[in-house]
Amino acid sequence: MKKTILLYRQKIDCILELEDKTTDWNNVEKQHLVHIEFFQHERVVHLIVTVTVAVLEFMSVLLMFMECNYFTMALVLLFFVLLVPYIGHYYFLENEIQKMYQQYDDIVKMEV
Numbered sequence: 001m002k003k004t005i006l007l008y009r010q011k012i013d014c015i016l017e018l019e020d021k022t023t024d025w026n027n028v029e030k031q032h033l034v035h036i037e038f039f040q041h042e043r044v045v046h047l048i049v050t051v052t053v054a055v056l057e058f059m060s061v062l063l064m065f066m067e068c069n070y071f072t073m074a075l076v077l078l079f080f081v082l083l084v085p086y087i088g089h090y091y092f093l094e095n096e097i098q099k100m101y102q103q104y105d106d107i108v109k110m111e112v
Contacts (some may be wrong), residue, residue: 001042005096008022008035012103016110027112032107036100043093050086057083 015028057079066070 001082002092004096005039005093009096009099009103012100012107016103016106023110025107029104029111030103032100036097036104039093039097039100043090043097044047046086046090050083050090053079053086054084 012028012032015023057076058073060075060079064076
């Protein structure tokens with residue numbers, strides 16, 4: 001997903017840099033909105049997964065305080081190992097979609 005988002009953003013950046021007067025900016029705007037919707041959906045799914053893993057991590061830490069054994073320690077470690085990359089990926093998705101919003105604003109300015 002990271003590669004897809006980065007390639008798409010680079011493509012739009014190239015279109016915006018050219019500032020070609022023959023470009024159909026209405027079509028570019030519509031296509032960009034469709035891509036933003038796809039990536040927003042991806043972001044929401046990852047938010048749900050990240051929050052779920054964070055809640056499971058919290059619950060496993062509470063369980064470890066109540067009953068400390070190897071199983072609960074392994075559970076805490078497992079959820080923590082999952083949580084860190086999920087947070088990193090969600091952070092990436094959030095920032096890239098914010099950049100796409102800025103691109104959208106630039107596309108709208110080109111239409112005028």
